[in-house]
Amino acid sequence: MSDCSSLYSDCSSKELEDELETLGWYHYDLSRHATEALLLSNGSDGSYLLRKSHEGPNFLAISVRAKDSVKHFHVTRKGDGYSFGFNEFPTLRDFIEHFANQPLLGSETGTLIMLKCPYPRRVEEPSIYESVRVHTAMQTGRTENDLVANAPSLGTKEGYLLKQGAIIKNWKTRWFTLNRNELKYFKDKMFEEPIRILDLTSCSAVQFDYSQEKVNCFCLVFPERTFYLCAKTGVEADEWIKILRWKLSQIRKGR
Known part of the structure; x- marks a missing residue:
């Protein structure tokens, strides 16, 4: 994992259409379900990221791992500014500085959640692949019609x-x-x-x-x-x- 103090990813010299894309822990269209799997599998208590919300184009979501669960909070875009809870941020830089200096969050149930480290969008993966020696000669009797993708339903x-x-x-x-x-x-x-x-x-x-x-x-x-x-x-x-x-x-x- 990259250094937590590095809040920005490497940006190209040209101006990006959306300043959010310069933020190293903005994960674009990552779904709520995928976010929970990512933070629970690879993150730690206090890992968080920013992503788009399915609520609409003016909504973003802060997702944070709190022990063994992941909590989600809305961020609202208002013109060039951002609204988060009772706080208003006129620029994205003000919004980011808030998370650098005041990484605390209280939920509606009164629990204090600590935002400790942004989870980077780009994470280096080890280049390790197992070699295939030989395909097994054992026949299973299955056909391509049996290869149906399946996953637990949302909301379990x-x-x-x-x-x-x-x-x-x-x-x-x-x-x-x-x-x-x-x-x-x-x-x-x-x-x-x-x-x-x-x-x-x-x-x-x-x-x-x-x-x-x-x-x-x-x-x-x-x-x-x-x-x-x-x-x-x-x-x-x-x-x-x-x-x-x-x-x-x-x-x-x-x-």
Whole structure:
């Protein structure tokens, strides 16, 4: 990784159309999903980068790795200036100096996130390639039609949550996985068979819940039952609520 103090990449002598392109940690059209994979795989706590936001041409996004997750924050372009949170920056240089001298960020849940080091757009890769000795003579019986590209769907999440029982109102720790439109919960992480699969296409609402004695609780409303869940922290509960609400919005768009 390049030196963190080097905020600019090498620029050509001609003036670039967009001054953002002179910024070594601006990653153009890198998607949110690819950003998370990049920072979680190669970055460290406090690594961050700037990229375009899918919200529109006047929006950028600061993505920062905070321990084992990646947080995203909007930057708004207003004319020649930039707006970030409560701060207004008349020029890109002012914006960059802010991140050089005040690399702190507070989220809406009150957590302080440290921006320590910009993640460079250009990273040297080792030139190491394995040599191919011989193709195996073993036949698999597969054809080119079987070579279908596949990847986990966007918006996956997993983790431990406390769940309230349906009849006996006690709380038990369960392992939850969110994939596509299914929220599954298991007795523990090592179990393969889920206790139950919740079909989010039948869910009408996801919201914080303050009716329980515990904190950091939220609920999922289904026609036959409301499920009450609690996370360890308010940040974690907020993350679950946001991604579940996003799922519901996508389901409604598809109807």
